[in-house]
Amino acid sequence: MKGIVDRIENGIAVVETKSGMLDIPAPDGLQDGDFVELENGKIVSIDRDAAQARRAKLQERLDRMMKKK
Secondary structure, X not given: OEEEEEEEXXXXXXXXXXXXXXXXXXXXXXXXXXXXXXXXXXXXXXXXXXXXXHHHHHHHXXXXXXXXX
């Protein structure tokens, strides 16, 4: 299952998935907005490239919105 880290609180990652929010122990280095692969209630991989692309897209949208004002 895939998800996006919504936030990290006290070492627990709150991960948004298609089926809802999950609380999962956060491995070292995990950041808000990271794309993750989950198996058996654990984060097994982090897709930093996808996370960076998402951050860039969101920043681009924000920049466009700020220019409209």
